[in-house]
Amino acid sequence: MDTRGKMLDAAEHVMRTKGLARATTKEIARESGFSEAALYKHFRDKTDLFLAVLRERTPGHLPALLAELAERPGRGNLRVNLLEVVQTAIEFYGETFPMAASTFSEPALLAAHKDALVERGAGPQHVRDALTQYLAREQDLGWLAAEADPAAAAALLLGACFMQAFLGNFTDQAGPSPESLVDALLARVA
Amino acid sequence: MDTRGKMLDAAEHVMRTKGLARATTKEIARESGFSEAALYKHFRDKTDLFLAVLRERTPGHLPALLAELAERPGRGNLRVNLLEVVQTAIEFYGETFPMAASTFSEPALLAAHKDALVERGAGPQHVRDALTQYLAREQDLGWLAAEADPAAAAALLLGACFMQAFLGNFTDQAGPSPESLVDALLARVA
């Protein structure tokens, strides 16, 4: 692993464990094994470092799964596929929510991150759009009722996963199971 | 309005406009019209002030609506009631999400806030539970299909509203309408 990569790893680790507010250049330097000065040779400033972490250390299994489903709509059946989507989404949001949420404490960082996402055509809404398109495809193929609303169904399903990632930090009691979520959505619609 | 109230208002305003990270005691003192020293006569420290804002300046219209529905299940019909829940929830989460999310940048503050919520039997999961109970009541009364899953339905509906509050900060394109969300959930289930 190169120097820059070690710095990104250290920054991510500190951000996750101590929180964005306590993710100082001193702490990140110490954790990475390099000096603070070295940090500034690889990143313009602290914001640049954080944006790099958000850009290069965000897990991609949920987008990857949705991309895979888009190319193979016939694979397995709808319910099984959605179940995998829910399980992957709960994991994905569980990993990404704390850091994404943290950026709301620094509007300048949030705005810069948003701009960076727009720049490269990414962002959280694209995940929802991808699921919407997958559902529309299944609908075209006849596996989802014609009256169903793909966009609304995607918003409901991913919303429940997203909220669960948030609630997990406030209570120990588990929410509805993935199966019950998918079934509540598909019951008599599929 | 008393001194303490003005300080809370100022703190909330600064937190909302500049973000939690830039909500300094200096800035809050300036905005409230009092000195920093005065701040510390009314609040033990900065964390105490923030917790007070979270406790006393969180809007209550969504919990209020759910409490009202619980006492009057027969009022209007299910679809109309859920539509009002969705509209109120989108507004509620839109107002509360930025500040709630910000606390993830300071794990100590988040933990203290969580403990305070547990202490007084409150918290975001109670909103979801309240909707679940309302749906279960409607189910008992026969307005919701016996096979429906109240807990899953509540998680789906509120999750979509919650996520919309988040996505609103990343894209201008509106998500599914409240009507489409409710209808997607009730279609052939109710």
Place this chain on the structure above:
DNA sequence: GTCTATACTCGGATAGAC
């Protein structure tokens, strides 16, 4: 490329007068 040392600023908190 990396280090040590340091400059500079800002934020939290308190002392003491009124």
Place this chain on the structure above:
DNA sequence: GTCTATCCGAGTATAGAC
């Protein structure tokens, strides 16, 4: 209860040597 003044520590960033 509120103010002015101030202390102290921490955090970002840079200078300059190697």
